[in-house]
Structures are given as C-alpha cells and as structure tokens.
Amino acid sequence: MAGTMRGPLLDAIRNKTVAAKLLSFSGLFAVHKPKGPTSADVLNRLKAMLLAEAGLPEPSRNMRKQILKIGHGGILDSAATGVLDQITKEELENVLQKFTGSIMQVPPLYSALKKDGQRLSTLITKGKTVEAKPARPVIVYSLSLKNFKPPLFTLDVECSGGFYVRSLVNDIGRELSSCASVQELTRTKQGPFTLEEHALYEDKWTIDEIAQSLEHCMPLLSVEPSRKKLKTELSEEHTMSCEDK
Incomplete structure (x- = not known):
C-alpha cells in the first residue's frame, strides 16, 4: 500500500x-x-x-x-561628511605619494579597538574621554586618485590588514593643511574574495x-598569495578648511 x-x-x-x-x-x-x-x-x-x-x-x-x-573578517563603517576648500588635483596627487609603502598610522578614535574591554566607539558614544592609540606600522601597496570633482575625490587603496581608511583620509587632509573625512567607502576585495565575483x-x-x-x-x-590580509578600499572623500590642525 x-x-x-x-x-x-x-x-x-x-x-x-x-x-x-x-x-x-x-x-x-x-x-x-x-x-x-x-x-x-x-x-x-x-x-x-x-x-x-x-x-x-x-x-x-x-x-x-x-x-x-x-x-x-573586518568591520566596515557607516558614512561621514564634510566640505572642500580650494585644493588642486596636482597637490592631492603629490600628497598621496607620501602615504604609499610602509607607513606609521594612528588608528581613529571612533573604531572597534578596545579599552578596558569596551570598544572605543562605544566609549565615545557614551561621552567618555578616549585617548588615541599609538601609531602602528601598516602597508599601502598602492594608492591612486581615480576621480577628482571638488568637493569630492575618489581613491583606490590596496593595503595590509589593520589599515584604517579614515585615518588615511584624515592624514591626507592634515598634509594639505586642511581637513578630510570619508563620505563613502566600498571594500572591493578582502583576501581572495572580490565584491563583483x-x-x-x-x-x-x-x-x-x-x-x-x-x-x-x-x-x-589555498591559493591566496602571501598577502593574506590584503584588501582593496574604494573611497570617496572630501576636505574642509579648519583651524585645528
């Protein structure tokens, strides 16, 4: 049956x-x-x-x-905003050369790094005073300007693990005697994994x-090259003039 x-x-x-x-x-x-x-x-x-x-x-x-x-395998932030002062494409491209290769980078205060078991971003949200972490070595394998339309510019970054794009953009702004912040950030590659594929x-x-x-x-x-923590960041930033440099 x-x-x-x-x-x-x-x-x-x-x-x-x-x-x-x-x-x-x-x-x-x-x-x-x-x-x-x-x-x-x-x-x-x-x-x-x-x-x-x-x-x-x-x-x-x-x-x-x-x-x-x-x-x-890695946190991605939400968005940040800002405004541009007068900076030329040539000035920006010249500055980018200073941030290629092995560099020292101070992690941003608003990050997932921890103090006494709590994330710095959580402490800042609660209004706590947070000290910056010491600078640490990171590697920028390549850094190029993909688009320049003031007040926005687009960077393509290939970097090591532990790298913060927001710190890079902040440092670029300071080097230009101005300020800079990230408006949009897209991670296009993490290790062997690409966004498209x-x-x-x-x-x-x-x-x-x-x-x-x-x-x-x-x-x-199993076929990933030695740079296992390689990631490519595509970001859109803008700068603004400020007195606190």
Whole structure:
C-alpha cells in the first residue's frame, strides 16, 4: 500500500533536513554589506534569515551557546561628511605619494579597538574621554586618485590588514593643511574574495546559495598569495578648511 505525507509532518521532516544542512556549514564566504547598517546588523539579519529558513528558533542574548555562529573578517563603517576648500588635483596627487609603502598610522578614535574591554566607539558614544592609540606600522601597496570633482575625490587603496581608511583620509587632509573625512567607502576585495565575483547580496542569503558559495570560496584560500590580509578600499572623500590642525 502506498501513501503520501502532507501537512505538518512533511514540513517537519523538510525543516530537519534543511537545519542539518545549515548546521553542517563550516568555512568562509563573502557577503555584501549595504550602506547604512553596521557590520553587526548585517550579520544579525543574515543569521535571522537562515534560522527562519531552517525552522530553527532565534537564540536569546542570555544563551551562552549559540545555535549558529557567524562572524566577520573586518568591520566596515557607516558614512561621514564634510566640505572642500580650494585644493588642486596636482597637490592631492603629490600628497598621496607620501602615504604609499610602509607607513606609521594612528588608528581613529571612533573604531572597534578596545579599552578596558569596551570598544572605543562605544566609549565615545557614551561621552567618555578616549585617548588615541599609538601609531602602528601598516602597508599601502598602492594608492591612486581615480576621480577628482571638488568637493569630492575618489581613491583606490590596496593595503595590509589593520589599515584604517579614515585615518588615511584624515592624514591626507592634515598634509594639505586642511581637513578630510570619508563620505563613502566600498571594500572591493578582502583576501581572495572580490565584491563583483563572490559577495552574496541579501536576495541570495539562503542555505542553498551559501552552500554553493562555500564550495566556490573555500578553494581560493589555498591559493591566496602571501598577502593574506590584503584588501582593496574604494573611497570617496572630501576636505574642509579648519583651524585645528
């Protein structure tokens, strides 16, 4: 005698299979972060979507052991704004040469670096006084001006791990006897993963799509050159004159 399964029983079996597939994942894949939400917001959204698809409950904050663990390899900031004074393209290009190669860089105060277990950005938001971290060595493999339309200019940066684009832009502004801030920032490459080829946009945040992405991305790690933390930043900044230099 043949029969068919319908309704809640069939759904339960399917959810169990999908959940097992999700929880079997282990590895790295690329995700597109849109402008606006924080990196943590994106991960929380991704986790919620995957748990919902698998029919698994979202864990509470009090739970010590998480059902699904997802992390990121580097934080991306939201936007910043500013205004330009008169700076020529030639002046800017000449300054960029000073920030290529091995340089010392002071991390920005508003960052994910920690003091006494708390992020500096969190302390600043709470109105606490925060001291700048000491300068540390970073490497700029290439730095070029891609567009110059005052009050905006666009830079393409290929850099080492631990590098802060906001610090670079601030230092460029100071070198020009002015000020500069980041308006938009797009990371086009992180290690072997490129935005164009590998990053999953939100409409593809599904278990099947991530499974395919893992198959595509994981082999790339074994052929990654020595600059493992290489990342390319494409940013749009503008400068403004100020007295506090």
